[in-house]
Amino acid sequence: MTxxxxxxADRLHSAAIHLLRRVRRHDAALGVGxxxxxxxxxxxxxxxxxxxxxxxxxxxxxxxMSRIVAGLERAGLARREPDPTxxxxxxxxxxxxxxxxxxxxxxxxxxxxxALLAPLDHRRxxxxxxxxxCVEALLEEGRD
Amino acid sequence: MTxxxxxxADRLHSAAIHLLRRVRRHDAALGVGxxxxxxxxxxxxxxxxxxxxxxxxxxxxxxxMSRIVAGLERAGLARREPDPTxxxxxxxxxxxxxxxxxxxxxxxxxxxxxALLAPLDHRRxxxxxxxxxCVEALLEEGRD
DNA sequence: GGCGATAGTTAGCAGTGCTAAGTATATTGG
DNA sequence: CCAATATACTTAGCACTGCTAACTATCGCC
Numbered sequence: 125m126t127x128x129x130x131x132x133a134d135r136l137h138s139a140a141i142h143l144l145r146r147v148r149r150h151d152a153a154l155g156v157g158x159x160x161x162x163x164x165x166x167x168x169x170x171x172x173x174x175x176x177x178x179x180x181x182x183x184x185x186x187x188x189m190s191r192i193v194a195g196l197e198r199a200g201l202a203r204r205e206p207d208p209t210x211x212x213x214x215x216x217x218x219x220x221x222x223x224x225x226x227x228x229x230x231x232x233x234x235x236x237x238x239a240l241l242a243p244l245d246h247r248r249x250x251x252x253x254x255x256x257x258c259v260e261a262l263l264e265e266g267r268d
Numbered sequence: 269m270t271x272x273x274x275x276x277a278d279r280l281h282s283a284a285i286h287l288l289r290r291v292r293r294h295d296a297a298l299g300v301g302x303x304x305x306x307x308x309x310x311x312x313x314x315x316x317x318x319x320x321x322x323x324x325x326x327x328x329x330x331x332x333m334s335r336i337v338a339g340l341e342r343a344g345l346a347r348r349e350p351d352p353t354x355x356x357x358x359x360x361x362x363x364x365x366x367x368x369x370x371x372x373x374x375x376x377x378x379x380x381x382x383a384l385l386a387p388l389d390h391r392r393x394x395x396x397x398x399x400x401x402c403v404e405a406l407l408e409e410g411r412d
Numbered sequence: 413g414g415c416g417a418t419a420g421t422t423a424g425c426a427g428t429g430c431t432a433a434g435t436a437t438a439t440t441g442g
Numbered sequence: 443c444c445a446a447t448a449t450a451c452t453t454a455g456c457a458c459t460g461c462t463a464a465c466t467a468t469c470g471c472c
Contacts, residue, residue: 132393133381134374135400137291140284141306142407145327147281148460157427162285176450183289188429190452195427212437212450230278237277240406248402249276255399256279258392262384263286292429301458320419332460334421339458356419356468 136259150236154229156199159184160192161229164201167218168226172205174213201225280403294380298373300343303328304336305373308345308362312370316361318351345369 144158151158159182166181167173173181179189193216196202201222204214218226241249288302295302303326310325311317317325323333337360340346345366348358362370385393 128390128393129382129385130374130378132385132397132400133378135397135404136287136381137377138306138309139400139403139407140287141302142327143280143284143403144288145460146407152461158285159428162282165282174450183286184428185430186451187431187453190450192428194452207450210438210450214451230274233281234274234277237280238273241273241276243406244402246272249272251395252399252402253276253279255396256276256283258388258396259283259287260279262387263283263290289429296430303459318419328459329461330420331422331462336459338421351419354419354469358420 146240147233147236150232151229153232154225156201156225156229157192157195159188160195160199160201161226163189163192164196164218164222165226165229167202167216168223172215172217174207174215176213178216196222290384291377291380294376295373297376298369300345300369300373301336301339303332304339304343304345305370307333307336308340308366309370309373311346311360311362312367316349316359318357318359320357322360340366 148158151161154161156164163178163182166178170181175189175193176186178193179186182189184192193202193204196216197204200219202216202218204216207213207215241252244252292302295305298305300308307322307326310322314325319333319337320330322337323330326333328336337346337348340360341348344363346360346362348360351357351359385396388396
């Protein structure tokens with residue numbers, strides 16, 4: 125373990141915490157919590173899936189995701205269909221309202237970050253995007 | 269607002285959420301919540317300060333930070349000294365145990381991220397560090 | 413001295429994480 | 443084929459962390 129990796133890990137952690145705190149207020153205006161919004165995004169962009177698979181994608185335990193999906197249903201943002209191949213399971217789908225909510229949240233978030241990203245040139249933007257993609261890829265493959 | 273910025277904002281948001289969920293479990297072993305740990309880190313690395321200034325640094329409201337600091341005190345990780353220049357205010361200091369806890373959390377976090385960052389070459393590491401620094405700098409100057 | 417601003421607390425709510433324990437269905441081994 | 447085990451999900455209950463509203467105490471200024 126190099127001091128280099130230590131420093132990078134610390135900075136990533138800190139930057140992630142502060143970035144999320146910044147956007148949190150704007151997401152709050154949607155009336156949907158951050159975890160619910162993130163799960164809904166997965167359904168919209170990654171496609172419908174079972175509760176278990178959604179929980180795995182979000183790195184959260186089953187009961188947590190169960191409650192989140194119950195909230196999404198209550199809010200009319202997702203619905204569950206029976207899984208024809210397994211009567212224990214459901215397939216969770218986003219509703220049209222759910223899709224609209226994800227789009228709206230995305231717009232708000234972008235508006236909030238616009239002021240931040242504005243001063244960056246293309247090279248800098250590309251670096252940020254590359255870094256984010258890199259982190260996501262590492263998390264994906266390093267799935268314990 | 270370019271589609272480019274939209275895409276970058278989305279990826280940053282998603283990467284931040286998933287990165288934090290990954291490290292959360294390891295931080296849980298400390299017996300200190302993530303917000304408390306982050307506040308304590310600020311005290312350790314950024315120096316003692318008042319509740320208000322700590323809340324501002326963490327982008328959190330006063331009552332939230334008040335409760336967090338109360339918890340840190342109860343756990344023996346921080347203590348408050350009266351501010352000699354203002355009898356309404358306190359200066360929050362980390363205790364030796366608080367410093368040790370931050371160090372331990374840092375070690376655990378690094379161990380957790382080590383497996384992720386291991387496959388990266390120096391160029392990639394530098395890119396991640398640059399991106400994190402960039403985000404922090406933007407958040408700092410864009411302080412509303 | 414008094415008035416508005418600032419530092420902090422308390423109470424109470426919502427959201428999100430967890431484990432433990434229970435139900436229902438699937439799968440597997442004898 | 444039936445019993446044991448494993449899996450999908452729910453419910454209950456706890457902890458942490460965000461918020462606003464309402465309060466107290468002090469500060470700074472006229």
